Amino acid sequence: MTTRRRIDVNLEELDQIIDRGMQAPLSESEGRQLKTALHAMADRLQRPRSTEKTSAVLPRDAAPADQPASGASAPDGHGRNSAAAFRGAHRVATANATLDAGDLCPECRRGKVYLQKEPATLVRFVGHAPLEATVFEMERLRCNACGEVFTAEEPETAGPAKYEETAVAMIALLKYGTGVPFKRLERLQGQLGMPLPATTQWDLMAAAAKRIRLALEELIRQAAQGRVVHNDDTGMRILRMTRAPGDPRTGTFTSGIVSLVGAWTIALYFTGWKHAGENLAEVLKQRARELPAPIQMCDALSRNTPKLAGVETLLANCLAHGRRQFVEVADHFPEECRYVLETLRGVYHHDALAREQELPPEDRLRFHQEHSGPLMKGLHAWMEAQLAEHKTEPNSGLGKAISYLLNHWLKLTLFLRQSGAPIDNNIVERALKKAILNRKNALFYKTLNGAGVGDLFMSLIHTCELNGANPFDYLTELLRHAEELKRSPAEWMPWNYRDTLARLATPAAA
Numbered sequence: 015m016t017t018r019r020r021i022d023v024n025l026e027e028l029d030q031i032i033d034r035g036m037q038a039p040l041s042e043s044e045g046r047q048l049k050t051a052l053h054a055m056a057d058r059l060q061r062p063r064s065t066e067k068t069s070a071v072l073p074r075d076a077a078p079a080d081q082p083a084s085g086a087s088a089p090d091g092h093g094r095n096s097a098a099a100f101r102g103a104h105r106v107a108t109a110n111a112t113l114d115a116g117d118l119c120p121e122c123r124r125g126k127v128y129l130q131k132e133p134a135t136l137v138r139f140v141g142h143a144p145l146e147a148t149v150f151e152m153e154r155l156r157c158n159a160c161g162e163v164f165t166a167e168e169p170e171t172a173g174p175a176k177y178e179e180t181a182v183a184m185i186a187l188l189k190y191g192t193g194v195p196f197k198r199l200e201r202l203q204g205q206l207g208m209p210l211p212a213t214t215q216w217d218l219m220a221a222a223a224k225r226i227r228l229a230l231e232e233l234i235r236q237a238a239q240g241r242v243v244h245n246d247d248t249g250m251r252i253l254r255m256t257r258a259p260g261d262p263r264t265g266t267f268t269s270g271i272v273s274l275v276g277a278w279t280i281a282l283y284f285t286g287w288k289h290a291g292e293n294l295a296e297v298l299k300q301r302a303r304e305l306p307a308p309i310q311m312c313d314a315l316s317r318n319t320p321k322l323a324g325v326e327t328l329l330a331n332c333l334a335h336g337r338r339q340f341v342e343v344a345d346h347f348p349e350e351c352r353y354v355l356e357t358l359r360g361v362y363h364h365d366a367l368a369r370e371q372e373l374p375p376e377d378r379l380r381f382h383q384e385h386s387g388p389l390m391k392g393l394h395a396w397m398e399a400q401l402a403e404h405k406t407e408p409n410s411g412l413g414k415a416i417s418y419l420l421n422h423w424l425k426l427t428l429f430l431r432q433s434g435a436p437i438d439n440n441i442v443e444r445a446l447k448k449a450i451l452n453r454k455n456a457l458f459y460k461t462l463n464g465a466g467v468g469d470l471f472m473s474l475i476h477t478c479e480l481n482g483a484n485p486f487d488y489l490t491e492l493l494r495h496a497e498e499l500k501r502s503p504a505e506w507m508p509w510n511y512r513d514t515l516a517r518l519a520t521p522a523a524a
Contacts, residue, residue, distance in 0.1 A: 031044045066337075071341050072351075102486075102487075107133075115128055116128070143203060144199065144202065147208040150168065150169060152167070152168060153165070180490050182218050182219075182222045182489075182493055183489035183490040185199070186219060186222065186471045187485055189215070189468075189471070190452065190468055190472045193448075193454070194455065196212035197212050200215070222489075223467045223470050223471070226492045227470065229506055229507075230473055230474065231503065233282065234300065235300050236278075237271065237275065237297055238273075238298055238302075239301060240273030240274050240275040240280070241274055241308055241309065242309045243274075244271065244436070244442035245269060245310065245318055246269070246270055246439060247268060247289060247290040247446075248268055249265065249453075250266050250453055250459065251266060251458035252465055253459070254460060254462075255287070255461070258287070265287065267285070267286070268283055268446070268449040268453075268465075269284045269290040271284070271294055271442070272445055273297075279477070279481060280477050281472075281480055283448075283469040286465065290312065291319045294310070294327075295321070299322075307326040308327055309327070310327035310328065310329050311435075311436050312330075314421075314425070328435075332440075333438050336422065340354045340412075343411035347410075350412055357389050360386070361389055362437070364382060364385045365386075386429075390427055400412075400413075401417075445476055448476055449472065474489065474508070475489075477508050478508045481508050483508040485508075491506075491515060495518075
């Protein structure tokens with residue numbers, strides 16, 4: 015984020031300068047003062063970019079005509095979803111009241127009607143509190159002679175616990191999945207006449223985390239076996255924390271690790287004083303020794319790489335971070351940055367085509383070597399010429415951006431030599447937004463234990479999202495089957511827990 019320099023503007027003094035300029039040439043100091051005020055005003059009026067897309071960074075008329083198209087822009091969305099998008103909705107099948115398949119057509123009286131593959135659909139929404147409470151009132155009778163009180167039996171629908179698993183799962187999803195602080199949910203529930211204190215919410219989260227911690231430990235074990243791991247971190251505040259003895263560091267962070275394991279994607283969060291590289295090293299301690307070193311994608315900060323004996327990775331650096339160096343100086347070096355951004359846009363276009371065609375890793379590698387290789391080779395030669403021929407000052411913003419790419423070139427271009435190597439770290443950048451959302455809304459964790467609870471639920475919830483599983487249903491079933499989870503954690507992952515539930519239900523049905 016760019017910090018604007020504070021400028022004190024005296025409007026009366028500027029008016030006097032303009033009046034004098036209408037009668038005689040301005041002095042150098044007056045001209046400089048007027049120019050500074052004018053630039054400050056223009057800077058304030060300029061809308062900040064909300065995206066780093068090339069079309070937003072470069073002038074609209076600057077894109078060369080021979081640039082490969084990245085696909086036609088999609089029209090603005092209408093905000094509606096088809097009925098198929100409502101995967102979690104209750105579905106009510108309604109039969110035709112007057113006709114059955116095979117009946118004579120009442121319109122033409124010649125043909126017979128048959129069942130259509132797709133039914134007509136209606137979608138209807140209802141509103142209710144995030145957590146609803148039911149008060150069971152059991153009738154009581156008292157004898158007027160002996161004083162004995164007879165109370166009606168509790169209905170079976172009441173259940174044994176005050177807060178059933180669905181309530182706990184919903185609190186976890188609201189807090190750690192969508193960033194709703196405990197206090198905000200307490201206020202909403204109070205407005206709806208079903209109070210739920212913030213302290214009660216925390217007690218439920220802490221107790222639930224203990225019951226399902228084995229699911230997180232299994233996720234960590236499986237993430238250690240991934241063929242590609244992404245990692246990065248972001249700042250996070252913890253009010254009360256005891257550091258390791260002798261550790262002079264003062265910062266606290268949330269590290270994000272995303273591991274690609276076969277067809278599944280695992281997201282992990284770790285909050286504390288350790289950097290992303292240290293947390294990744296702890297995860298990779300559980301990696302099977304017979305597996306080759308995984309590809310690690312991160313930015314070029316040294317704290318992101320694991321520094322532990324016996325933990326090795328094949329390091330790749332994020333091309334998006336290198337590209338961002340040029341985005342930040344594009345206003346000052348438009349022509350040079352245009353060439354770099356357009357070249358990298360071609361590389362990203364080829365990577366998108368490889369994804370659309372679902373190319374296997376080896377085919378994707380050959381595709382990039384054939385199409386992206388010449389682009390990157392030309393970019394490398396151009397950057398070297400910029401510095402060697404003194405076309406760019408090394409200490410300028412453009413020079414530093416060029417030096418960044420050249421210094422990390424081998425790691426930035428691993429995708430041209432190693433099958434399966436990604437080109438950027440965007441997947442973990444998106445994962446960290448969940449932690450950032452929680453930080454923006456709740457501001458901090460009170461203790462390291464509270465941070466650990468948040469890490470557990472964010473890991474489970476985001477892993478569900480990455481694998482197309484319903485996080486509310488997943489957390490509910492984990493809590494309902496905490497004993498079964500203890501016996502076989504590997505059978506309770508977001509991608510196979512529904513199969514496990516079906517197996518458990520089979521003997522009961524028989």
